Amino acid sequence: MxxxxxxxxxxxxxxxxxxxxxxxxxxxxxxxxxxxxxxxxxxxxxxxxxxxxxxxxxxxxxxxxxxxxxxxxxxxxxxxxxxxxxxxxxxxxxxxxxxxxxxxxxxxxxxxxxxxxxxxxxxxxxxxxxxxxxxxxxxxxxxxxxxxxxxxGTLEGDFTYELLAYRIPENWGTPRKIDLDSITKMDEALSGYTYNNVDEKGKPLILPRGPDPVLYGVRGETPEDVYRAMDLIESLSPLSGG
Known part of the structure; x- marks a missing residue:
């Protein structure tokens, strides 16, 4: 069923x-x-x-x-x-x-x-x-x-894709460990394919600020685009399920 x-x-x-x-x-x-x-x-x-x-x-x-x-x-x-x-x-x-x-x-x-x-x-x-x-x-x-x-919400109109990377439970509530330069490079490499990765001053926008499980989230036009973004982002801590 x-x-x-x-x-x-x-x-x-x-x-x-x-x-x-x-x-x-x-x-x-x-x-x-x-x-x-x-x-x-x-x-x-x-x-x-x-x-x-x-x-x-x-x-x-x-x-x-x-x-x-x-x-x-x-x-x-x-x-x-x-x-x-x-x-x-x-x-x-x-x-x-x-x-x-x-x-x-x-x-x-x-x-x-x-x-x-x-x-x-x-x-x-x-x-x-x-x-x-x-x-x-x-x-x-x-x-x-x-x-x-x-x-x-069957998304029959316009929509985007979002890839979420999660932290292991031991790291919830701690500072997120990620190579910030890799986010900038990813944004430059995938300009037009992914969105709102950094602000006009270069500050990363894909990192939540709370103690939740999410390490980062990237939005893009296709699944392939957000997977390419993940390949370019360098996490400095283990990912849940990774």
Whole structure:
């Protein structure tokens, strides 16, 4: 069957990262032999949302699995959220939505609404109930808003690719170790193919400032472009999964 897994609201300004949760999930799914439908999708939600955790983006994985594996996948997702969710933060209210089959048109329309405006959780819950979707929610469950929006954000218009490199857990919360000159050289080599790598003064823009797992993130026009960028960037500390 086709399965869409939407996740949101596991992070906080003090740490965590929903894309990291998704990356760990991807590794597990590869291990059990699922077939992915395209790359994971990252949906940037309304940046003016007052209750956003940090970057205000939600994630969706789309895959084909045997029906018999669904309970295992659901349980693994539950364990990941409970392990990595930043539950001590008031604004962290994780939500996960599971949708089987094709994405309904009203869920796609809902996703567009969430990107452009503020919506209440009830709108997400109404659609979840209408389509009889399975879900997980924690605390006030506001993450269901973004999780369902990620599923509906099928990226049928213009979009870019983003490559995220993660630090090993021992290095979370420590200064990022990376050759800054290599970022400048990468930016020069891939000008026009990758974006917003450095500012007008040459300061790197691809490095987060928080204690989260991300070492750096590069955006570009194609998967090949961002992989080329990774080859040019010199990390001075080990990468998670690398």
């Amino acid at each position: 086709m399965l869409h897994i939407g996740l949101d609201d596991t992070d906080s300004p003090e740490g965590g990262c929903t894309t990291y949760v998704a990356a760990v999930l991807v590794e597990h799914l590869i291990g059990i032999g699922v077939e992915f439908i395209g790359y994971p999708t990252l949906l940037r939600l309304n940046p003016n949302t007052p209750w956003k955790t940090r970057g205000n983006a939600s994630v969706c994985l789309r895959l084909k699995i045997d029906d018999s594996k669904y309970p295992e996948v659901r349980e693994f997702v539950k364990g990941l959220v409970e392990k990595y969710g930043e539950f001590t933060c008031d604004n962290t209210n994780p939500g996960v939505v599971f949708l089987k089959g094709e994405v309904p048109d009203d869920v796609k329309q809902y996703s567009d609404t969430v990107v452009k405006s503020l919506v209440e959780k009830k709108l997400a819950v109404d659609l979840i109930e209408k389509h009889n979707l399975d879900f997980l929610e924690y605390k006030n469950g506001r993450g269901l808003i973004g999780a369902l929006a990620a599923i509906g």
